[in-house]
Amino acid sequence: xxxxxxxxxxxxxxxxxxxxxxxxxxxxxxxxxxxxxxxxxxxxxxxxxxxxxxxxxxxxxxxxxxxxxxxxxxxxxxxxxxxxxxxxxxxxxxxxxxxxxxxxxxxxxxxxxxxxxxxxxxxxxxxxxxxxxxxxxxxxxxxxxxxxxxxxxxxxxxxxxxxxxxxxxxxxxxxxxxxxxxxxxxxxxxxxxxxxxxxxxxxxxxxxxxxxxxxxxxxxxxxxxxxxxxxxxxxxxxxxxxxxxxxxxxxxxxxxxxxxxxxxxxxxxxxxxxxxxxxxxxxxxxxxxxxxxxxxxxxxxxxxxxxxxxxxxxxxxxxxxxxxxxxxxxxxxxxxxxxxxxxxxxxxxxxxxxxxxxxxx
Amino acid sequence: xxxxxxxxxxxxxxxxxxxxxxxxxxxxxxxxxxxxxxxxxxxxxxxxxxxxxxxxxxxxxxxxxxxxxxxxxxxxxxxxxxxxxxxxxxxxxxxxxxxxxxxxxxxxxxxxxxxxxxxxxxxxxxxxxxxxxxxxxxxxxxxxxxxxxxxxxxxxxxxxxxxxxxxxxxxxxxxxxxxxxxxxxxxxxxxxxxxxxxxxxxxxxxxxxxxxxxxxxxxxxxxxxxxxxxxxxxxxxxxxxxxxxxxxxxxxxxxxxxxxxxxxxxxxxxxxxxxxxxxxxxxxxxxxxxxxxxxxxxxxxxxxxxxxx
Numbered sequence: 001x002x003x004x005x006x007x008x009x010x011x012x013x014x015x016x017x018x019x020x021x022x023x024x025x026x027x028x029x030x031x032x033x034x035x036x037x038x039x040x041x042x043x044x045x046x047x048x049x050x051x052x053x054x055x056x057x058x059x060x061x062x063x064x065x066x067x068x069x070x071x072x073x074x075x076x077x078x079x080x081x082x083x084x085x086x087x088x089x090x091x092x093x094x095x096x097x098x099x100x101x102x103x104x105x106x107x108x109x110x111x112x113x114x115x116x117x118x119x120x121x122x123x124x125x126x127x128x129x130x131x132x133x134x135x136x137x138x139x140x141x142x143x144x145x146x147x148x149x150x151x152x153x154x155x156x157x158x159x160x161x162x163x164x165x166x167x168x169x170x171x172x173x174x175x176x177x178x179x180x181x182x183x184x185x186x187x188x189x190x191x192x193x194x195x196x197x198x199x200x201x202x203x204x205x206x207x208x209x210x211x212x213x214x215x216x217x218x219x220x221x222x223x224x225x226x227x228x229x230x231x232x233x234x235x236x237x238x239x240x241x242x243x244x245x246x247x248x249x250x251x252x253x254x255x256x257x258x259x260x261x262x263x264x265x266x267x268x269x270x271x272x273x274x275x276x277x278x279x280x281x282x283x284x285x286x287x288x289x290x291x292x293x294x295x296x297x298x299x300x301x302x303x304x305x306x307x308x309x310x311x312x313x314x315x316x317x318x319x320x321x322x323x324x325x326x327x328x329x330x331x332x333x334x335x336x337x338x339x340x341x342x343x344x345x346x347x348x349x350x351x352x353x354x355x356x357x358x359x360x361x
Numbered sequence: 362x363x364x365x366x367x368x369x370x371x372x373x374x375x376x377x378x379x380x381x382x383x384x385x386x387x388x389x390x391x392x393x394x395x396x397x398x399x400x401x402x403x404x405x406x407x408x409x410x411x412x413x414x415x416x417x418x419x420x421x422x423x424x425x426x427x428x429x430x431x432x433x434x435x436x437x438x439x440x441x442x443x444x445x446x447x448x449x450x451x452x453x454x455x456x457x458x459x460x461x462x463x464x465x466x467x468x469x470x471x472x473x474x475x476x477x478x479x480x481x482x483x484x485x486x487x488x489x490x491x492x493x494x495x496x497x498x499x500x501x502x503x504x505x506x507x508x509x510x511x512x513x514x515x516x517x518x519x520x521x522x523x524x525x526x527x528x529x530x531x532x533x534x535x536x537x538x539x540x541x542x543x544x545x546x547x548x549x550x551x552x553x554x555x556x557x558x559x560x561x562x563x564x565x566x567x568x569x570x571x572x573x574x575x576x577x578x579x580x581x582x583x584x585x586x587x588x589x590x591x592x593x594x595x596x597x598x599x600x601x602x603x604x605x606x607x608x609x610x611x612x613x614x615x616x617x618x619x620x621x622x623x624x625x626x627x628x629x630x631x632x633x634x635x636x637x638x639x640x641x642x643x644x645x646x647x648x649x650x651x652x653x654x655x656x657x658x659x660x661x662x663x664x665x666x667x668x669x670x
Contacts, residue, residue, distance in 0.1 A: 145649040150400065162634035163634070329466075332469075333465030335465065336461040340458050340459075343454055347450065
């Protein structure tokens with residue numbers, strides 16, 4: 001007979017150990033999945049997790065690591081603040097798209113003027129504002145009309161995708177693009193390009209912003225009253241209200257900040273790695289960031305590491321796609337599995353497993 | 362250009378368009394009535410869509426496909442059930458995980474099935490009713506699943522209102538501690554509800570891939586599962602209103618598609634985002650009345666149950 005006994009306080013050891021156990025369990029389960037797909041599980045796992053960092057072509061993949069991790073970390077940091085307080089913004093994908101559209105629109109509005117000191121900062125502001133605006137919709141509906149923010153933020157992703165399609169076919173389409181959908185390539189526009197800062201490293205301004213966000217979130221959570229309020233609201237909403245926390249302001253703060261960060265991620269992506277607004281611009285970073293936030297235990301440093309790991313699965317997945325013919329969807333299922341295992345093993349943080357019958361008290 | 366929308370065809374296609382969401386929403390309503398919030402509807406729907414599609418193609422029988430879809434959805438929902446009921450994980454996070462995992466798993470399973478035509482689901486030829494002018498082609502000339510979905514709604518309504526089982530389910534959803542103290546097995550009741558919800562979502566997904574579209578494409582549910590979740594809120598957790606909400610939503614979908622086809626001078630993007638915008642609008646209207654929203658929601662919705670005290 002196996003029973004669970006609630007711990008008086010969550011176990012610190014297990015809180016740190018759970019993500020590692022979950023990753024190992026996912027590798028094993030993933031290996032089984034790959035075996036079902038007729039791929040050698042050991043080779044597949046090595047191709048995904050080892051070769052991109054230490055393998056033959058590592059010099060190429062290492063740079064890609066930061067490119068992929070940047071947006072994931074930036075979005076996940078914002079989401080984690082809300083998740084801590086029980087405010088569920090799951091529409092980061094939409095905010096990411098709107099940030100990209102706003103940022104790109106500002107950049108393209110100045111084309112072909114050359115003034116990097118003016119245009120690039122304006123684009124950053126516009127990107128953050130776009131994401132902020134999109135996240136404010138569920139925020140205001142939640143505070144004003146008590147509407148469920150989970151559903152609204154998610155439904156707005158589909159609206160944003162429609163707007164993205166409309167923009168790349170209409171307003172922002174490249175007038176010299178021979179009628180093909182998609183905007184001008186911002187990477188070829190000196191004043192708006194978000195290129196690598198050091199060649200081969202994958203380090204662009206979005207990655208810098210992600211690192212700043214990590215530090216900012218760390219200070220906010222450990223040193224600032226707002227961080228305390230966020231944690232308090234998550235632990236006990238009632239206690240927080242008695243302590244004078246204004247729940248509406250907290251909701252708007254968390255949603256607004258996570259939206260702005262997701263918008264920033266979108267803007268840096270469209271001006272850098274993606275280069276242009278196109279119909280298939282968004283690749284699901286906003287959803288994967290949810291996994292990153294949980295895998296990082298909603299802690300800034302954890303998110304930094306989790307973002308790197310998740311970026312590795314993206315890159316390794318692409319490598320495995322090329323060399324082993326592993327389907328792209330396998331990696332998506334793999335990432336989903338990781339979140340499952342993490343949530344499953346989390347039981348050990350809050351509960352103690354006991355064997356044998358419960359003694360009558 | 363003249364606007365030509367045939368009202369008979371409109372209502373007929375409305376019923377077809379609504380059925381996937383109706384199935385998913387009625388299943389989720391039962392789950393929420395038991396006090397569990399499963400945000401994985403989208404994931405279960407899409408896995409149901411590919412399970413149903415693949416099995417229907419392999420066996421040549423849509424009926425077997427639908428059974429497989431229900432099974433697939435239910436099996437996936439048991440993953441959610443195990444995590445939230447036995448390992449006491451956060452229901453919101455686990456539901457999201459289910460959706461993300463389901464989307465990945467489904468495109469993995471659907472690799473060989475892109476661009477294939479499924480065996481067609483026959484339309485019923487109801488002898489006398491189908492011959493009624495206007496009403497016949499409107500309401501009585503669909504495939505069996507449309508009527509099964511209506512029967513499920515009626516069944517759920519009767520089960521919750523008139524049976525002892527329904528009473529127990531509602532008790533578990535309102536106060537799991539009280540239900541536990543009365544000797545009911547809270548976890549078992551909830552698992553049964555989650556399984557039912559998964560099966561319904563799977564059926565809904567299969568209806569999309571086998572009848573409504575009919576084809577398999579990655580991510581083909583396109584938010585239908587989330588809209589089903591919204592409809593449960595809109596319906597204030599009542600079976601009759603779930604039907605109303607799903608048909609209302611289906612009507613909007615069909616109408617906007619008709620408007621697109623008719624070439625009305627409204628931008629296509631605006632039309633295609635209208636179902637989502639209207640869903641949000643309806644959610645706002647329903648939830649703005651705080652008292653009513655609080656009264657109808659199951660009191661234990663989303664809370665984990667652990668018989669430790």
